[in-house]
Amino acid sequence: MKKKLVMIGNGMAGVRTIEELFKFQPDGYEITIFGNEPHPNYNRIMLSTVLQGDKSIEDIIMNDWEWYKNHGIQLYSGEAVTEIDKEKRQVTSDQGRKVDYDELIIATGSSSFILPVPGSDKKGVVGFRDIHDCEMMIKDSKQYKKAAVIGGGLLGLEAARGLLNLGMEVDVVHLMSHLMERQLDETASEMLKKELENQGMNFLLEKQTAEILGDERVTGLRFSDGSEIQADLVVMAVGIRPNVQLAKDSGIFVNRGIVVNDYMETDVQNIYAVGECAEHREIVYGLVAPLYEQGKVLAANLAGIPANPYEGTICGTQLKVSGCDLFSAGEIGDDEGTKSIKVHNEFDGIYKKIVIRDNRIAGIVLYGDTKDSNRLFRMLTKREDISGMTSVSILEANGCCGGGEAGDVAAMADDELVCGCNGVTKGTIVEAIRTNELTTVDEVGGCTNAGRSCGRCKSLISDILSYTLGDQYDTSAKKAGICGCTTLNKEEIVAEIRAKGMTNVREVMNVLGWSQDEGCSKCRPAINYYLGMVNYGGYKDERDSRLVNEKMHANIQKDGTYSVVPRMYGGVTTAADLKKIAEVAEKYDVPLVKLTGGQRIGLFGVNKEDLPAMWEDLGMPSGYAYGKTLRTVKTCVGEKFCRFGTQDSMGLGIELEKKFERLDTPHKVKMGVSACPRNCAESGIKDIGFVGVDGGWEIYIGGNGGTDLRAADLLDTVKTKEEAMEITGAYLQYYRETAAYLERTAPWLERMGLEHVKEVLADENKRKQLNERLDKTLERYNEPWQEAIQDNGIKEKYYQVRSVTVE
Amino acid sequence: MQMTKVRVKVADYDSLPERAGQAVTVGGENIVLFRKSNGDVKAVENRSPHRKGGTLADALVSGKFIYCPVYDLKISLDDGKVQAPDTGEVKTYHVEVIENEVYITI
Ligand code: SRM
Ligand SMILES: Cc1cc2nc3c(=O)[nH]c(=O)nc-3n(C[C@H](O)[C@H](O)[C@H](O)COP(=O)(O)OP(=O)(O)OC[C@H]3O[C@@H](n4cnc5c(N)ncnc54)[C@H](O)[C@@H]3O)c2cc1C
Ligand code: SF4
Ligand code: FES
Numbered sequence: 001m002k003k004k005l006v007m008i009g010n011g012m013a014g015v016r017t018i019e020e021l022f023k024f025q026p027d028g029y030e031i032t033i034f035g036n037e038p039h040p041n042y043n044r045i046m047l048s049t050v051l052q053g054d055k056s057i058e059d060i061i062m063n064d065w066e067w068y069k070n071h072g073i074q075l076y077s078g079e080a081v082t083e084i085d086k087e088k089r090q091v092t093s094d095q096g097r098k099v100d101y102d103e104l105i106i107a108t109g110s111s112s113f114i115l116p117v118p119g120s121d122k123k124g125v126v127g128f129r130d131i132h133d134c135e136m137m138i139k140d141s142k143q144y145k146k147a148a149v150i151g152g153g154l155l156g157l158e159a160a161r162g163l164l165n166l167g168m169e170v171d172v173v174h175l176m177s178h179l180m181e182r183q184l185d186e187t188a189s190e191m192l193k194k195e196l197e198n199q200g201m202n203f204l205l206e207k208q209t210a211e212i213l214g215d216e217r218v219t220g221l222r223f224s225d226g227s228e229i230q231a232d233l234v235v236m237a238v239g240i241r242p243n244v245q246l247a248k249d250s251g252i253f254v255n256r257g258i259v260v261n262d263y264m265e266t267d268v269q270n271i272y273a274v275g276e277c278a279e280h281r282e283i284v285y286g287l288v289a290p291l292y293e294q295g296k297v298l299a300a301n302l303a304g305i306p307a308n309p310y311e312g313t314i315c316g317t318q319l320k321v322s323g324c325d326l327f328s329a330g331e332i333g334d335d336e337g338t339k340s341i342k343v344h345n346e347f348d349g350i351y352k353k354i355v356i357r358d359n360r361i362a363g364i365v366l367y368g369d370t371k372d373s374n375r376l377f378r379m380l381t382k383r384e385d386i387s388g389m390t391s392v393s394i395l396e397a398n399g400c401c402g403g404g405e406a407g408d409v410a411a412m413a414d415d416e417l418v419c420g421c422n423g424v425t426k427g428t429i430v431e432a433i434r435t436n437e438l439t440t441v442d443e444v445g446g447c448t449n450a451g452r453s454c455g456r457c458k459s460l461i462s463d464i465l466s467y468t469l470g471d472q473y474d475t476s477a478k479k480a481g482i483c484g485c486t487t488l489n490k491e492e493i494v495a496e497i498r499a500k501g502m503t504n505v506r507e508v509m510n511v512l513g514w515s516q517d518e519g520c521s522k523c524r525p526a527i528n529y530y531l532g533m534v535n536y537g538g539y540k541d542e543r544d545s546r547l548v549n550e551k552m553h554a555n556i557q558k559d560g561t562y563s564v565v566p567r568m569y570g571g572v573t574t575a576a577d578l579k580k581i582a583e584v585a586e587k588y589d590v591p592l593v594k595l596t597g598g599q600r601i602g603l604f605g606v607n608k609e610d611l612p613a614m615w616e617d618l619g620m621p622s623g624y625a626y627g628k629t630l631r632t633v634k635t636c637v638g639e640k641f642c643r644f645g646t647q648d649s650m651g652l653g654i655e656l657e658k659k660f661e662r663l664d665t666p667h668k669v670k671m672g673v674s675a676c677p678r679n680c681a682e683s684g685i686k687d688i689g690f691v692g693v694d695g696g697w698e699i700y701i702g703g704n705g706g707t708d709l710r711a712a713d714l715l716d717t718v719k720t721k722e723e724a725m726e727i728t729g730a731y732l733q734y735y736r737e738t739a740a741y742l743e744r745t746a747p748w749l750e751r752m753g754l755e756h757v758k759e760v761l762a763d764e765n766k767r768k769q770l771n772e773r774l775d776k777t778l779e780r781y782n783e784p785w786q787e788a789i790q791d792n793g794i795k796e797k798y799y800q801v802r803s804v805t806v807e
Numbered sequence: 808m809q810m811t812k813v814r815v816k817v818a819d820y821d822s823l824p825e826r827a828g829q830a831v832t833v834g835g836e837n838i839v840l841f842r843k844s845n846g847d848v849k850a851v852e853n854r855s856p857h858r859k860g861g862t863l864a865d866a867l868v869s870g871k872f873i874y875c876p877v878y879d880l881k882i883s884l885d886d887g888k889v890q891a892p893d894t895g896e897v898k899t900y901h902v903e904v905i906e907n908e909v910y911i912t913i
Contacts, residue, residue: 064858070896442892518826518844520881521867521874544826548865548876556876560853560862608865797824798865804817806834806913 002030005302006091006101008081008246010035012044013275013291014107015063020299022071028303031073032099034091037130038078040065045288045421045454047134048320051162057131062452084250086268103270103302106258108243110276110286114236115150119212125234128159137235141166144232148172148221150209152179154319156237157196161321163235164200171229172196173204173221175238183317183328187344188351188367195324195349204229242277242284257284262309264298274298280312287315288453289420296423316377316420318370318456327373330363330380331355338362343395352395359387361394374460378416409460409467418460421453426464433468439484441465482741483522485514490740493527497534505531505545521547526741529628532664533736536777549626552798553784554611557604562611564603565625566618567661570635570653570673571599577620584617596625598632598670609801615785622785624661628742631670633657634682638675638692647692649675652721656728662781663774665732666739666748670705684712687745688728693717697724701731701757702749710746713754715761726771730761733770733777818909823848828864828873833913838900839864840909841884843871849884850902850911856880856887856895863897 007014010033018031035041039061046060068075076093083092090100112127114120124140126133137159141147145168149160152174160170172179178189179196193203208224212234220230242257253259253267257279264272264280275291276284285291290313300307316329334340334355343352348368354376355363361380366373372395379386379394386394412418414427432438432447441461445451451458481487488496493512502508505527509519519527524545532539549555554562566581581601585593591605600623606614615622624631635653639645653673660669672683675692683689685705689712691698696719703712715731718724734757739748749757760766788794817831823842830853831838837853839862849871855861861877871884881890882897889895901912 061858066856066858066895436891438891440892446891446894516869516872518869520869520872521879524867524869544868548867551867552865556861556865558859558861558877560864560877796822797827800829801864802818802829802831804815804831804833806813806815 002028003102004100005029005031005103005105006099007031007033007105007107008084008091009105009107009109009243009275009277010037010041010075010077011107011109011275012041012062012288013109013295014105015041016292017105017107017274017295017298018071018073019063020296021302024299024303024305029103031071032101033068033073033075034079034081034093035075035077036080037132039131040068040075040077042131043453044130045320047128047131048158048162051128051134051137051159052165053162057134081246084246084252084271086250086252086271089270101270104272105298106247106252106266106271106273106277107275108246108277110240110242112236113239113241115209115238117209117211119214119218120236122212122214122218123216124214124218124232125212125236127236128155129240137163137233138166140233141168145169146171146231147233147235148229148231149235149237150174150221151237151239152176152203152205153182153237153239154180154317156235157201158320159235159237160196160201161199163233168233169202170200171202171204171231173207173209173223173229175206175208177206179203179205180319180328183332183365184326184367185332185353185365187342188326188328188353188365191349191351191367192319192324192326196321199321199323240276240286242279244277247273247277255279255282262297262311263301263307264294264310265301272298272301280310283312285313285315287317289313289315289423292422314381316364316373318373318454320454320456325366325368325370327366327370327377328364329373329377330361331357332363332365341395354394356386359385361386374416374418374457375412377420378413381417409463418464419448419450419453419457421457422449422451424448424450429461429464430468433465439465439469482526483520485509485516485519485523486512488512490526490530494530494534497530503531503535503539505542519545525550529664529666529741532777536773538780547628550628552608552611553622553626553788554606554608555626559605560608561605562608563625564606564611564614564618565596565598565600565623566620567623567657568600569657570633570650572635572650572654573600580618580620584614587617588614598623598625599634600625600632608799612785612788612795612799616789618785620785621661621783628667629663629665629669630657630660631668633671633673634686635673636675636680638673642675644678645675645692646694647675647697648721649673649681649690649692652690652697652724653681655721655725659725660728660732660778662783663732663736663778665736666741667744669732669735669745671728685709686712688712688731690724695719697721699724699727702745702754704744704746706744708746710750713749715754715758726767727761729774730767730770731757733774734760736774736777737770812912814903814910814912816908816910817850820848820904820907820909823909826868828853828866828868830862830864833911836913837862838911838913840902840911841866841868841873843868843884848902848904848909850900851882851884851887852898852900854897856882856889856897858895 041063043060043062049055080094081091082094092098112129126136147163147168148171149156150173160172163170210224211222213220218234222228244254247258248254258273260273260278264274274294297310318327338355338357341354350368353365360383364376412426416426418426438444444461508527525547528542528545590603594602596602633653633656635650638649669687672681672686672689674681674683683691685703689700698717699715700712701715704710825842828839828841839853841849853862855875857878865876866873873882880893887897887899903910
């Protein structure tokens with residue numbers, strides 16, 4: 001029978017220990033984990049980034065639920081262990097669950113230290129430790145204006161930056177006379193303060209909080225000098241306190257943390273502690289790098305593999321606030337036994353200080369330029385004798401005045417640490433790049449863990465990639481191929497297709513030396529598009545190379561169901577069509593019927609087996625709500641009903657939609673037609689938009705209402721509907737021929753230049769030729785839903801789900 | 808409980824289109840069959856290993872890899888492993904083609 005391993009705490013240090021254990025011994029234990037939080041293991045470090053709005057909670061999950069399942073780990077989340085019975089070797093949870101163990105890991109981390117001042121239990125007072133705190137702050141920021149952060153250290157400043165990003169006014173209250181006094185000397189601290197003040201933070205230094213004011217919810221702070229400030233949210237970031245109560249109650253020896261030896265063993269047999277709750281040689285750590293080292297040692301110990309003892313770690317610190325590049329490690333102050341080298345370039349805002357004791361680097365403070373941090377940090381941890389070096393060569397080795405970065409990498413020793421968080425050296429990364437043919441920073445992370453915690457080492461990893469791969473990386477980085485299968489860019493591929501008269505996807509990949517025979521999900525749809533664009537007179541479309549939505553002629557949804565959005569030309573419908581949609585929705589029990597943002601009706605959550613029958617019952621053409629093609633033409637009611645209307649907007653809209661529907665385009669294309677400058681159809685944020693004016697139409701191009709909002713530019717003013725149609729055709733075709741696949745008109749127009757596009761479209765002859773090629777292209781399309789209804793081959797290949805019974 | 812493995816006929820070989828997944832439910836298990844362009848047939852669980860789930864039947868097929876239609880994970884049909892930099896694994900099934908009949912073991 002397998003031995004039972006139980007772990008209390010489902011956080012960064014604990015789960016890393018389990019990961020390390022699996023490396024030694026994938027199947028040695030039956031593992032149970034209790035985690036107080038209702039989440040799988042996530043990257044706590046990144047909470048700052050979540051608060052600052054750069055990542056979502058989902059982005060920072062490190063081991064998802066599947067991971068536990070796949071590794072056969074029994075996880076009890078949202079459940080705290082309340083008792084350890086070391087005699088019976090059994091733990092009990094707050095739900096009364098009892099689990100026996102052979103080995104027990106305590107990895108309970110720490111909690112925010114909440115100042116014991118009156119009022120600290122009021123609503124609106126939070127720590128900054130977990131997802132819950134983060135969510136509270138985000139929620140409160142929507143309702144309240146003024147925040148106070150108590151604590152001017154790492155956590156406090158990162159919280160303050162996040163609250164600023166959330167739109168709050170932020171006061172940072174700090175007991176000491178300068179910020180981050182444990183990591184920075186006065187000069188660096190002053191520089192940091194100036195930068196943060198520029199970013200909008202307000203500092204109250206040398207202030208001791210005496211009371212938190214308010215009734216039920218906090219309204220302000222009172223300091224020991226009697227002064228007061230207002231605040232509707234108070235974040236306590238004054239420090240952390242190891243979660244040791246459970247261990248203490250169970251009779252395990254606890255000092256500040258749970259005391260462990262060099263093998264992470266507590267004084268009780270078969271019980272170990274790792275992470276922020278553990279105290280090793282009188283130190284309780286609060287950064288992940290040392291905790292990960294502890295995890296490795298403990299994992300080896302549990303796997304019964306002789307490991308080197310854990311002997312402690314010197315930590316380097318950095319602040320995750322943009323615009324504040326700083327690094328600090330070791331001793332930062334001076335005393336009789338130390339000498340220091342300082343460089344202070346006030347003009348560029350750069351400060352570097354190296355503290356030297358007995359000819360060895362004992363401390364580092366860098367502000368404004370941290371490129372040297374890895375090299376100096378290695379000299380510090382390896383206790384290199386620097387007596388032979390000049391001060392200039394210590395501080396500016398190779399990298400003087402912006403010297404080559406790749407040069408820095410070349411000069412790095414193989415055992416030099418690149419990723420401090422995960423203890424990954426240059427040698428390990430180079431080796432992984434070579435043996436696994438890695439080409440991106442993410443791949444390196446996937447293989448070695450480097451870069452997967454705080455992320456600060458990513459630029460260095462990128463330098464190492466470029467140094468290791470040489471030209472290969474350079475060319476692929478500078479002249480990006482359209483995907484990993486080729487180094488050719490879009491222009492080269494299209495030119496080759498034209499020159500060699502190629503007509504199918506496989507041929508292109510063969511002839512142009514693709515590294516993966518049948519391509520990938522990026523190049524296959526792109527090549528299929530380019531082929532269709534070049535061979536406009538009768539290209540045989542390759543359905544299996546299309547993006548899933550276009551292949552299925554419906555939009556796939558998160559659970560594998562699809563949506564059905566029929567055409568409703570110009571947003572105009574009839575009572576009969578509405579009835580039909582209603583009947584179909586009922587008949588197929590459609591979970592959601594919704595007006596889309598494109599002036600029509602969507603049926604969402606449809607099983608794929610039902611699609612063809614539904615289409616048949618509807619008897620309407622596909623609205624292509626899924627395609628890189630014309631989506632919708634939104635219209636306003638216009639002169640037919642509106643007292644301000646000057647033109648027939650619905651008429652033009654319907655005509656445009658009927659003419660250009662189904663046309664393949666590099667990315668989706670949306671249109672809007674309004675009958676007066678009040679612009680009720682939002683023509684100014686469409687790929688092409690029309691605004692009726694007295695006696696004609698203004699035509700706007702390159703608008704976008706999506707991710708990067710862009711107002712469209714006025715292309716031209718025309719008198720008639722026919723002219724409007726003609727210019728639209730030429731514009732669309734020019735876009736089709738010159739844009740890269742998945743480049744929408746807005747970025748395309750920025751790249752090409754409005755004047756250039758205007759010039760092309762002003763040329764009558766060019767317009768004519770463009771329209772000819774376009775009209776020819778339009779001839780090749782069939783209505784895809786009808787096609788599927790009529791063709792059993794298509795139905796079977798794409799829409800059937802087989803069923804087999806097993807006796 | 809000890810489950811015995813059974814071999815089940817799931818399809819006729821010539822009914823399987825090349826490079827397009829075919830969803831089959833076999834005694835309640837959702838499975839998808841892929842006939843690769845070299846003729847081999849592979850079977851995996853019809854569920855994306857992405858933490859948000861989704862199905863795999865409509866994946867794009869390239870050689871021995873498929874690309875998850877919902878989250879674009881690249882997955883090997885040989886061992887079900889998600890390729891770096893992503894991680895994860897989908898369950899694979901043993902497939903045998905005998906004459907024109909395709910069997911899987913579950
Ligand atoms: C259904 C709809 C939302 C709704 O409930 O109203 C919708 C749904 C989707 N949109 Fe949209 N968009 C919808 C109107 C819009 C609009 C508003 C509009 O068209 O007036 C916009 C902003 C306008 C614009 O495009 O300039 C919009 C900007 C996007 C974008 C960002 C495009 C960009 O260039 O930045 C994407 C992502 C993409 O296409 O790559 C997107 C992608 C998507 C996808 C296809 C995401 C996907 O790949 O699965 C969604 C499919 C959901 C599903 O389950 O079927 N959707 N989407 C709307 C369908 C309109 C229609 O009838 O065809
Ligand atoms: C906002 C923020 C930013 C940070 N930035 C950095 C950084 O840039 N670099 C860096 O190196 N470090 C950083 N840290 C510190 C780093 O996150 C911690 O050092 C690390 O998470 C500690 O790991 P741990 O496993 O010891 O504790 P945790 O990750 O806290 O995990 C402990 C878990 O145990 C659970 N638990 C506690 N008691 C029980 C119980 N009785 N039963 C069940 N479960 C229990 C807790 O709920 C928690 O989920 C940051 C921390 C925060 C909060
Ligand atoms: S905005 Fe569009 S893409 Fe985003 S969730 Fe809504 S429907 Fe989906
Ligand atoms: S140094 Fe933090 S992830 Fe590499």
